[in-house]
Amino acid sequence: MAGVHAAGVPAAGGPAAGGAALRGTGLYRTHRRGREEVHALRGVDVAVAPGEVVALLGRSGSGKTTLLHCLVGWERPDRGEVTVPGARSPGEADWSTLAVVPQRLGLLDELTLADNVAMPARLAGAPDPRAAALAGLEQLGLGALADRLPDEVSLGEQQRTALARALVLRPAFLVADEPTGRLDQELSVHVLGVLRACADTGTGVLVASHDPLVVAAADRVVRLSDGRVVGAGDGGDAAGGQPARSAG
Numbered sequence: 722m723a724g725v726h727a728a729g730v731p732a733a734g735g736p737a738a739g740g741a742a743l744r745g746t747g748l749y750r751t752h753r754r755g756r757e758e759v760h761a762l763r764g765v766d767v768a769v770a771p772g773e774v775v776a777l778l779g780r781s782g783s784g785k786t787t788l789l790h791c792l793v794g795w796e797r798p799d800r801g802e803v804t805v806p807g808a809r810s811p812g813e814a815d816w817s818t819l820a821v822v823p824q825r826l827g828l829l830d831e832l833t834l835a836d837n838v839a840m841p842a843r844l845a846g847a848p849d850p851r852a853a854a855l856a857g858l859e860q861l862g863l864g865a866l867a868d869r870l871p872d873e874v875s876l877g878e879q880q881r882t883a884l885a886r887a888l889v890l891r892p893a894f895l896v897a898d899e900p901t902g903r904l905d906q907e908l909s910v911h912v913l914g915v916l917r918a919c920a921d922t923g924t925g926v927l928v929a930s931h932d933p934l935v936v937a938a939a940d941r942v943v944r945l946s947d948g949r950v951v952g953a954g955d956g957g958d959a960a961g962g963q964p965a966r967s968a969g
């Protein structure tokens with residue numbers, strides 16, 4: 722069985738204990754569809770320390786989303802270990818410990834942007850979910866749209882709403898799957914500024930992306946190819962290494 726196991730730290734919900742990293746070690750994951758097997762991860766090691774922004778690069782199909790899903794406990798690796806500081810397993814981590822911006826966003830169509838963003842705070846029993854949601858929307862330039870439904874705003878606005886939702890509990894770690902994929906350059910720069918501000922308050926940020934702006938804004942780059950890590954380095958150095966491709 723997959724070794725997703727305890728990080729050896731006490732209860733969920735606190736900040737990353739003692740600067741420990743969100744970590745995946747020796748991760749393997751094969752997707753099976755009938756007789757077809759896709760080896761999406763073939764022994765991936767990745768770590769994100771509190772306060773750093775790590776860009777996860779790779780072409781469409783290289784395994785980025787599968788890796789993020791394993792780190793947040795939405796998929797189980799066939800082999801390897803995931804440790805989430807502050808939680809016994811990724812699946813048990815609440816959104817103050819480890820929050821996600823999914824590639825397909827996962828906003829609830831029936832709820833306003835404010836109610837979508839407030840949801841993690843409501844579920845966590847935080848004191849004033851609506852105020853926290855409005856502040857988060859404001860920070861991402863969406864204050865005026867708070868009472869609209871997701872269908873009534875653009876895809877880029879939906880994307881920023883999903884980011885505001887992920888940040889509403891000030892998570893110790895944030896995992897974001899192509900969070901600038903639907904944004905123009907100006908908005909991307911704004912969103913990257915918000916991610917940097919989070920990192921400056923101690924959040925460890927892992928961003929899957931093809932976007933050269935994300936690479937330039939990252940402290941470090943981890944490059945995936947065909948389910949393996951093929952390169953790692955500083956954000957700036959790796960920016961030109963691979964042609965941008967359509968979102969994966």
Ligand SMILES: Nc1ncnc2c1ncn2[C@@H]1O[C@H](COP(=O)(O)OP(=O)(O)O)[C@@H](O)[C@H]1O
Pocket residue numbers: 752753754759760761779780781782783784785786787788968969
């Ligand atoms: N649920 C699934 N069933 C079968 N194959 C999958 C599934 N999810 C992803 N894959 C395959 O795994 C590989 C990695 O996909 P993914 O992790 O989504 O990569 P990326 O996010 O880098 O585009 C791709 O070949 C993809 O088609």
Ligand SMILES: [Mg+2]
Pocket residue numbers: 785786787824898969
């Ligand atoms: Mg993907």
